[in-house]
Amino acid sequence: MAYVRLNLAVAFPDNLFIILTMERTFNITWIVLIGLTILTAVFANVEMKYIAIVILGLSVLKFIGVAFFFMELKKANVFWRVLLVGFLGLLLTVVWAI
Amino acid sequence: MANTIKIDYKNIFYPPGGILMWIVIYLELVTFGIALVFMAFSAKAEPEVFHESRLLLNTAYGAINTVFLLSSGWCMAQSVHFLKKGNFSKSKLFLNLTILGGFLFLALKGVEYYGKMEAGYTIGYNSFFSYYWMLTLFHVVHVVVGIVILFVSGNALRKNPETLKIEDYEASATFWHMCDLIWLLLFPIIYLLF
Numbered sequence: 488m489a490y491v492r493l494n495l496a497v498a499f500p501d502n503l504f505i506i507l508t509m510e511r512t513f514n515i516t517w518i519v520l521i522g523l524t525i526l527t528a529v530f531a532n533v534e535m536k537y538i539a540i541v542i543l544g545l546s547v548l549k550f551i552g553v554a555f556f557f558m559e560l561k562k563a564n565v566f567w568r569v570l571l572v573g574f575l576g577l578l579l580t581v582v583w584a585i
Numbered sequence: 586m587a588n589t590i591k592i593d594y595k596n597i598f599y600p601p602g603g604i605l606m607w608i609v610i611y612l613e614l615v616t617f618g619i620a621l622v623f624m625a626f627s628a629k630a631e632p633e634v635f636h637e638s639r640l641l642l643n644t645a646y647g648a649i650n651t652v653f654l655l656s657s658g659w660c661m662a663q664s665v666h667f668l669k670k671g672n673f674s675k676s677k678l679f680l681n682l683t684i685l686g687g688f689l690f691l692a693l694k695g696v697e698y699y700g701k702m703e704a705g706y707t708i709g710y711n712s713f714f715s716y717y718w719m720l721t722l723f724h725v726v727h728v729v730v731g732i733v734i735l736f737v738s739g740n741a742l743r744k745n746p747e748t749l750k751i752e753d754y755e756a757s758a759t760f761w762h763m764c765d766l767i768w769l770l771l772f773p774i775i776y777l778l779f
Binding site: 564566 | 596597600601607626644645651652655658662758
């Protein structure tokens, strides 16, 4: 009450939680994407039997990170999400299988 | 606050960035995807050529350029976010950083191209370098077009942010992110896989 009477109350916007969550989501996505890029560069110099699958798998994660979080595809209709993930899966499977 | 309307992104006709932009994105991805499949077929026919040629590429340049584009994409997402909040100064700041990321990508690509041309690894050197030049140059064209679109959006944001439609700004951002997506396919396959 004293806060209100002395006009010390701070008016938070209704969507403050959403705003903070979105900023945090972008930041976490960026950190994860940079981490995955460093991991990809490290794995590129490793001699391993299934290294192609690891490299392509990491690129799938980065692709999904950009599409779903930066482009906000996670908010879109399931049709667009399935179409993108389906295309990505098909392309990288074909490239790996060849 | 920017000129906004409540968009129902769950509606199949209104994905974030607009349905037309997403149709363009799928067409672009399919185009690059088909080229990459053909590249994989060629690599199967000439595995030694592709492996030795791939080793001539500078993986560090590719990784640094990935960091430039991902950071630029992060700035673009923040710019859209701050525009939606009505914070125009922060939106402009992040847009400028986005454009800077694009120029850094182009500068490093220029250094890489110069080195390859100096060494004689031009488009006709072998089939690997034919794919390398065609695919990466086609991507560079997209980045240049993306920067031009961002400059136009930035101009609208600077001159009259109140009338800027958030759907238009989102469409520009979506095109820019598409450049990230294409690069995220090109980098592992061209620089690391063969």
